[in-house]
Amino acid sequence: MASPNDLDTPPTADRGWGRLNPRHRLASWGWVWAVCLLLGQERGWPGLPWVAVTLQCLVYPLLSQGWARRQADPWHAARWVLTLDAVCLALWVVWLGVPLWLTYALATASVTSFAALWGRAGLVRAGLAWAGGAGLAGALWGLHLQPHMGPAATACSMLYLTAQLAWWAHVLQRRLSRLSQARQQLAHSERQLRQQLGVVSALQSQWQEQAHHDALTGLFNRRFLDATLARELVRCLRMQSPLSLILIDIDHFKRVNDEHGHAAGDEVLRRLAFLLSNDARASDVVCRHGGEEFLLMLPHMPLATALARAEHYRATLAASVMWIGGQPLNCTLSAGVACYPADGQTAELLVAAADQALYRAKRSGRNQVVAASDEGAVQSARA
Template sequence: MQTNDNTSQSNSTSKSRPGEVHWVVKMNHRNRTASWWIVFLILALQFHATGRDTTAWVLMSLQFLVYPHVVYLVARHARAPLETEINNLRLDDFCFGLWTAWLGFPLWITYLLVICGGINLAAFRGFRGALEAVALSAAGAAVSVAWFGLKFEPDTTMPVTALSMACLTVYLLLFARGAYFRALSLSETRHKLKLSEQALQGQLEAVHALQAQLTEQANRDPLTGLYNRRYLNDSLRREFGPGARTDQSVAVLLVDIDHFKQINDRDGHSAGDQVLKQVATLLQQQARANDVVCRYGGEEFLVLLPGLEVDAALSRAERYRQTVSVPGTVIAMDGAVVTLSIGVAGTTDKAVNPEHLIDRADKALYLAKSNGRNRSVLFAETDANVSVT
């Protein structure tokens, strides 16, 4: 019998480090040594009452005083200490069966040894372990009966009964105490794991937020805050790639700031940057939620307009141009208002290469510049069909 301090351990108990005694082996050695001294005293009282010879006393001393240290050494030096210790518990139960049958099944001693042995093995093997302990005790009893014959002397003296009851009470209390502290330890471990999980979740969310921020930064022009050509290419693949709606028109505006080089040369690059940022703000403010406004080049911007017909796209271009050309809307350089030239192109044919669509807008922009700037031009297949406003 032993008082097991950890009632919920199983074969998955963590292994000890090389050179270190497994904690289960140490625990069981301590408990077995202490509790079996009490059993020795109980049997000594029983022997005194029933009158046993010297051989019985020697065997009892070997079993309950020497045996605990022998099985400890065996488990300590075994390759699989935990499994060896569980086998030691099985051997305990078998020996308990031998002793109870040889003593004639004294009621309190038999109950004490069998129930405690069953609880010990159940702590490591569950209900199956309890049944296994009972079976091993029965096997030990059967061997004893076969060798020494069947005796049935269930009565015990009052001291033996009282000490057995006290021993069983202390054993169950210690077992409950071990279970209680084990439950506390598991609760603390779960709490720490929960805190660690929350911290890890927070770190993952921070990583995801950082990834989103880096992705956003990689897709944005650092000066104007508009999307860059990388993001534009991704948007074009979505509009013209597999799965895109074939009945939805797509329009493109290619916007150029007129005489931008003169602004830089005359007023400095800082003033030029201010013009770029304010034009970018205007383009973004008048865009729809699904429009894509990009900085396409130095002073060029591209506005991708999904689902917009070319006539509506031309109207949008004019609204941009007229808003910018109003005095005071954007920085005026020496009284000169900044103006825009815009090329417009559109298609309902998703088989059209998106680069070809942008090339059409670029040709329309070229015509806008050639025809005096500060105007919007809609691309047509022939120069005669170019619409200039």
């Protein structure tokens, strides 16, 4: 006696996969009225049962539906309406003499409705309602078995049952197809989301790369070094290990730009960057500190080794002739070397010590390497 055809409300675990549909319920009761009409003709009912049948099949559904709609929770009220339907149907079939096909059609339609709407709990409720209705009718009027009906009433009952089952199947099919569409959409959205996440993560990596690297040379930039140096110093303190800094500046770089052009100057910066990063260990951080200045952070490297590294760079650059735009170009560099902990215990102090050493290297004539701890002494012979 219920219909699940209202698909606008998504089913929930509580509501099964159907929903009580008032129009379909009225049609079902109309059908019952038609079957009773045929049965009444077959059995030659007098006038009174017709009034009762009409009240039951055409008036009661309207009244009960109106009541359910006025309740605060119409869904809960519908459960009681459907239960009352089952009780009434059981009363009728017992009173009419349990006609086999009519009982079967009505009971099946009622039980499937309960099951579709409320699952297993609905089945129990349907069983109780039918047993209650039949028991009440049996107590009132006793059981008068007249199981057979004529072909017209039987055909009508069968048709009703078939229509009811077909309707449920149709609703179930629509629900499943909607579910499958929703799943496909969900999978599509998930794919799109994954793609977008991929793009975002690629952009993030690109942004991090740009944020930490110098565009011209590809070396780390000063921001990255500032963030790393403090962390490395803490590690070296914990491990009681030295950390050296080499600050390098190309000598008379302005002249390079003036005489060979800015592009040639850029090329010199790139080649020196390549030289510096070529020998670097995995733990070293080679960065462009600004302009024509480079800073190397060398964890766990004592001063003597750092001085030797700086001297290697100085000597290599001084000895090499760069051919840029068909022109020979020779550059030199000056370097200041400072070592933790002797020359400074914080990042700022250590960089300042390396800067002082570089300044002294410049002041002493350039193309040389100077250690911060060795006040004024030139560590490396001029090339």
